[in-house]
Amino acid sequence: MEPFQNKNIRKAFQMAINPQDIVDYVTKNKEKPARAFVSPGILDSKGDDFRVAGGDLVKQDTSEAAKLLEKGLKEENYSKLPPVTLTYSTKPENKKKAEAIQQQLKEALGVDVKLANMEANVFAEDQKALKFQFSQSSFLADYADPINFLESFQTGNAMNRTGWSNDTYDQLIKKASQEADEQKRNSILHDAEALLIEEAPIIPIHFYNQVHLQKRGREGNCPPPCWVYRFEMGTSRWRVIEGNEEHGRFEQKCLSARTNPRILCQSCARCSRMSNSLRSDARPS
Numbered sequence: 001m002e003p004f005q006n007k008n009i010r011k012a013f014q015m016a017i018n019p020q021d022i023v024d025y026v027t028k029n030k031e032k033p034a035r036a037f038v039s040p041g042i043l044d045s046k047g048d049d050f051r052v053a054g055g056d057l058v059k060q061d062t063s064e065a066a067k068l069l070e071k072g073l074k075e076e077n078y079s080k081l082p083p084v085t086l087t088y089s090t091k092p093e094n095k096k097k098a099e100a101i102q103q104q105l106k107e108a109l110g111v112d113v114k115l116a117n118m119e120a121n122v123f124a125e126d127q128k129a130l131k132f133q134f135s136q137s138s139f140l141a142d143y144a145d146p147i148n149f150l151e152s153f154q155t156g157n158a159m160n161r162t163g164w165s166n167d168t169y170d171q172l173i174k175k176a177s178q179e180a181d182e183q184k185r186n187s188i189l190h191d192a193e194a195l196l197i198e199e200a201p202i203i204p205i206h207f208y209n210q211v212h213l214q215k216r217g218r219e220g221n222c223p224p225p226c227w228v229y230r231f232e233m234g235t236s237r238w239r240v241i242e243g244n245e246e247h248g249r250f251e252q253k254c255l256s257a258r259t260n261p262r263i264l265c266q267s268c269a270r271c272s273r274m275s276n277s278l279r280s281d282a283r284p285s
Contacts, residue, residue, distance in 0.1 A: 003072070003081055006072040006076050008069070008072035009081075011072075011200045012065045013134075015068065016060075017104050017203055022205055026100045027097070037150070038054065038189075045186060057193065085113070086098055086114070087116045089118060090118060090123075101113070127279075130161065139159065151173050162279045162281070163201075173192055202279060
């Protein structure tokens with residue numbers, strides 16, 4: 001969906017948003033800003049944190065973002081950027097984040113983003129149908145493995161609500177799912193995540209914290225299965241995702257803890273699936 005069929009325009013939006021300011025001044029719950037899609041706390045075959053090994057993939061650079069936007073406008077023969085609307089489900093916290101993102105895009109790119117909110121159930125159905133140009137989204141990981149996060153963006157996956165489709169990405173996920181060597185598999189998944197962020201169908205925002213009180217000196221605590229851990233980041237029908245860095249460790253100990261990411265999306269190219277973040281519709285017009 002215009003204008004997010006263009007990679008450089010998607011990338012400009014991704015680089016213009018400042019997740020650190022959002023967690024410092026909007027959510028204010030000590031969350032970690034998300035610089036990639038897979039949350040911290042997921043351990044690889046060597047016992048290392050997948051996120052630490054993969055490093056920061058999303059770079060905030062307003063100067064470069066402005067250059068990419070200008071390049072994208074020329075590629076699409078736009079005299080100016082078509083109107084952009086960020087849609088979110090009706091919750092006070094979602095509104096505050098949307099307003100912060102709106103302000104950041106205005107300051108960094110000079111883009112006037114309109115905001116629209118919608119009842120949660122209607123929002124979810126319309127997002128599945130790829131009706132949104134730029135929207136928030138969420139994702140619930142079923143187990144502590146990076147592939148559970150990344151497979152959602154394969155072409156035709158029911159969780160892909162961005163419209164983004166990439167043959168190379170599809171092949172990487174397929175290859176990782178068939179690879180028996182754990183170190184090779186981890187390397188493939190890092191490549192897949194790097195490609196996902198480079199193509200920018202999502203914009204990661206932050207990883208959620210689960211705040212709870214525990215008596216000093218008490219040991220061996222294991223959270224009940226009903227607890228849900230969330231994180232937040234974003235993509236192209238763009239998405240913003242929320243999660244908990246301890247998710248992987250709780251998952252391995254308790255087997256039932258889960259991570260629920262939230263994201264912003266932009267509609268991308270050919271497919272449709274969802275995760276929590278900002279999303280944009282990147283399908284060709």
